[in-house]
Amino acid sequence: MRSLIKQIGVDTRYLLIGFPVAIVGFCLLLVGFAAGVGTAVVWIGLPILSGTLLIARGVADIERHWLPDVLGRPLARPRYTRPPETAGALRRIVxxxxSGQSWLDLVFGIVVFPFAIVGFVVTVAWWALAIAGLTYPIYGWILHNIPDNDGLAHLLNLPDIYIVDAGLNFAIGVVAAVTLPFALRLVALLRGGLGRVLLTGVAELQERIDDLAQGRAAAVSAEASALRRLERDIHDGPQQRLVHLAMELSRAQRQMTKDPGAAQTTLSDAILATRETLDELRALSRGIAPPILSDRGLAPALAALAGRCTIPVEIDVQTSERYPAALENAIYFVVAESLTNVAKHSRATLCTVTLVRTGDVLLLTIGDDGVGGAHVAKGHGLAGLADRLRAVDGDFAVESPPGGPTLIVAEVPCG
Incomplete structure (x- = not known):
């Protein structure tokens, strides 16, 4: 009820105050545009037209200030073309x-006028009907009982049919009061929708382009970081082991004729080193492209991750669908990196991983009962996960106060 009353107030203010603003804007912009275009051939029209567009921008900014409350969502302000730092006076004037958005502002300031008229008329009419109808029994009774005022009473049909007249007017007031929120919402959304399309549509498109560009850059950065880490891990691990293995085999070959017992010991050590190298290569290959993920999907792949973790992990995957490879890889690597950090740093005794689809969103939550302190700052294990998720339009959040517990939440659109 409180939100309904608040919305009625917002819509009423928007439609009533917006009407005089629309009148002033319409007159100034129409006259300015006509004068600017008409005198453009003698150059004086250029500053007039430029000034008109600045007025249109002011009117548009007023509308943008109101729109978030009316539409119930934040809206971006478009970026206007700025003159170069070295621009001269004429360049700055024109x-x-x-700026394309300046012309959209001008179109809005002119086109919105009929919408403002309709909104103002509907608002005044509905409020007048509601107030006059609901209060008619009071002021109608007062008028009916005014002594020696037969002319006024006859004019208002009060003498003999007052009760019927009062009931009819009260019913009209009730209907107007009940339909008031819907009538105001309809005309407010009509005008607000026009403002959103003309005044913020370009900004929303630009925001989307920027998000896509950032996502692409984030994906490139995440892949580059993963490749650098893989290269470092191979260089520091398997490559060194293989070099050592080659040296051990060469030594065993030399020992074979002189000291067969020592050669046998050297070969045993080499076999053990070979197994360790294979285990390390398998671990690295799981970080590149786990076959179980591409063959069987997220549920078995995440279960395999949980089985390899050094602390108990409870897995609850409530979706068996297959998703695009990029999306599944992103979810897999978030879980893999998170479990690695839990095992290394959290000192937790239990970790839970939940994956559920809600509408067109995959919701991943990872929690542990460890010491907390995890964050996504540079240099930490979680730093690249936000970039990896941004590449698939996902969101990533970490809540890990000192002392724990830690909760990681990732949301990825999958519709």
């Missing part, structure tokens, strides 16, 4: 003319 700069608004070079």
């Amino acid at each position: 700069n608004p003319i070079t």
Whole structure:
């Protein structure tokens, strides 16, 4: 009820105050545009037209200030073309003319006028009907009982049919009061929708382009970081082991004729080193492209990760669908990296991993009862996960106060 009353107030203010603003804007913009275009051939029209577009920008900014409350969502302000730092006076004067959004502001300031009229009329009419109808029994009774006022009473049909008249007017007031929120919402959304399309549509498109560019850059950065880490791990691990293995085999070959017992010991050590190298290579290959993920999907792959973790992990995967490879890889690597960090740093006794689909979103939650202190700052194990998820339009959040527990939440659109 409170939110409904608040919305009625927001819509009423928007439609009533927006009407005089629309009138002033319409008159100034129409006259300015006509004068600017008409005198453009003698150059004086350029500053007039530029000034008109600046007025249109002011009117548009007023509308943008109201729109979030009316539409119930934040809206981005578009970026206007700015003149170069070295631009001269003429270039700065005509700069608004070079901005496409300035022309959209002008179109809005002119086109919104009929919408403002309709909104104002509907608002005044519905409020008047509701207030006059609901209060008619009071002021109608007062008028009916005014002594020596037969002319006014006859004019208002009060003498003999007052009760019927009062009931009819009260019913009209009740209907108007009940439909008031819907009528105001309809006309407010009509005008607000026009403002959203013309005044923020370009900004929303630009935001989407920027998000895609950031996601692409994040994906490139995440892959580059993964490749650098893989190269470092191979260099520091299997490569060194293979070099050592080659040296041991060469020594065993030399010992074979002189000291067969020592050669046998050297070969045993080499076999053990070979097994260790194979185990390390398998671990690295799981970080590149786990076959179980591509063959069987997320549930078995995450279960395999949980089985290899050094602390108990409870897995609850409530979806058996297959998703695009990029999305499944992102989820897999978030879980893999998170479990690695839990095992290394958390001192936890239990970790839980839950994956569920809610509508068109995959929701992944990873929690542990460890000491906390995890965050996504540079240099920490979780640093690249936000970038990896951003590449698939996902969100990543970590809540890990000192002392624990830790909760990692990832949301990835999958529709």
